[in-house]
Amino acid sequence: MRRRTAVLAALPLIFAAACGTAQKTDSGAAPAGGSGIKVTGQADQKPTVTFPSGKPQLTSSSQKIIEGNGTPAKDGDVLTAKVTVYNWDGKDNKSPGSDYDQNKSEFVTVSPQLPKALHEALVGSKPGGRVLAVIAKDNLTEDQLASAKQQGTDFATTSQVLVVDVVSAAAKAAQGTATDPGVEGVKLVNPGGDKAPTLTTKTNAKPPKGLVVKTVIEGKGPKVTADQMVLAHYTGKIWGTDKQFDSSWERGEPTTFALNQVVKGWSQGLTGVPVGSRVLITIPPDLGYGKEGNAQGGIKGTDTLVFVVDVLGAA
Known part of the structure; x- marks a missing residue:
């Protein structure tokens, strides 16, 4: 019954298996960690991403775009999120998918097994927040790079950009007063x-x-x-x-x-x-x-x- 997250699973990267209220403050034009990328829009709406002209940045980076509210995420937490992905090639910079287009959310597990930039972006993120990760070849193994190239993405000339809107963080267990289910034999x-x-x-x-x-x-x-x-x-x-x-x-x-x-x-x-x-x-x-x-x-x-x-x- 296991399933990788919908948008992340569609990428040529191999990701490990990984209730707040969306904050409605507009992010303005936030540059992403020196990458020159600008992300605008509210955290509960599909972001608008503007790329700098010229060749893409081929080093990984991360940034928190909107702070959010509540408890900061830590390793092992499972976040309900809406993810938008771009292939940053310096030409079309096309998006292979966004959860907003499907009107769905997905689950993302905060884990050191994720690419480093994505992991750094998610640690400390809060419900209602927005983070951005630029994932480049320096965050990927040789096997991941080879797999990506076979699927049509060459990280020698392209990076991937993920905008993650954190909707909520899942509880570790059901909380509250328990009652007897009343089933004889159980x-x-x-x-x-x-x-x-x-x-x-x-x-x-x-x-x-x-x-x-x-x-x-x-x-x-x-x-x-x-x-x-x-x-x-x-x-x-x-x-x-x-x-x-x-x-x-x-x-x-x-x-x-x-x-x-x-x-x-x-x-x-x-x-x-x-x-x-x-x-x-x-x-x-x-x-x-x-x-x-x-x-x-x-x-x-x-x-x-x-x-x-x-x-x-x-x-």
């Missing part, structure tokens, strides 16, 4: 804070025949729609055996997925759930992996699946 311990819930499914009770979705913590964010990307932490176990087959908590980072590209039990169960919620979902075989099951996960075609899911974001 035990859920909610330790609170940013700690993972503990799910137990060892039982002799018969599993529900249909899909069951129980709210444990009700979030205050917008309701998830069926066509969105979702950011979530979760644990999945098999009813009756307590066998765990997957857990983003154990991997140490939340996962992102397109809600219309997962098993039906997830897509039906999470549609309409407010962001910030923790839900318990029991999924019968026909809404899970069907009669064939999932051999890789050790799931038989007769298994009922049980998940506890923290919905941390939707974009």
Whole structure:
């Protein structure tokens, strides 16, 4: 269920997998870290980017264009953002894409594995803020440079420019007072804070025949729609055996997925759930992996699946 961010994945760079209110102060004409690039417009609207004449800058740089408000981002944070990308070749300086054109946001993980200039721009950024990163050959490995050239971008003569508008930062876990989901045969311990819930499914009770979705913590964010990307932490176990087959908590980072590209039990169960919620979902075989099951996960075609899911974001 992993997916790279939409705009970043479209670039010839290989990026690592990575609720505020947009600040409506106009940025003016902000030069980007000595690059000569000017970025204008509000942080909740597609930026206007003006490039200097002549050859592009072939060294990386970063700058915060609009400060924003709230808690500064740090490594490991997942930001909901709108990204606009340009290929700075000193000629057309075309944009291969912008989240504003699709009326979508995306998730960007703040990580040292990102190109250095982008990482430096994102660290310390705040919701409602805007940052700019010029990514040049000095920020890329030989393999990344070769891959980019094969895909049509030669970093010997071109740099890439990213304008990132930070919409919000995701919580680490669902926050609030938890209630008992009230499903016989399932035990859920909610330790609170940013700690993972503990799910137990060892039982002799018969599993529900249909899909069951129980709210444990009700979030205050917008309701998830069926066509969105979702950011979530979760644990999945098999009813009756307590066998765990997957857990983003154990991997140490939340996962992102397109809600219309997962098993039906997830897509039906999470549609309409407010962001910030923790839900318990029991999924019968026909809404899970069907009669064939999932051999890789050790799931038989007769298994009922049980998940506890923290919905941390939707974009």
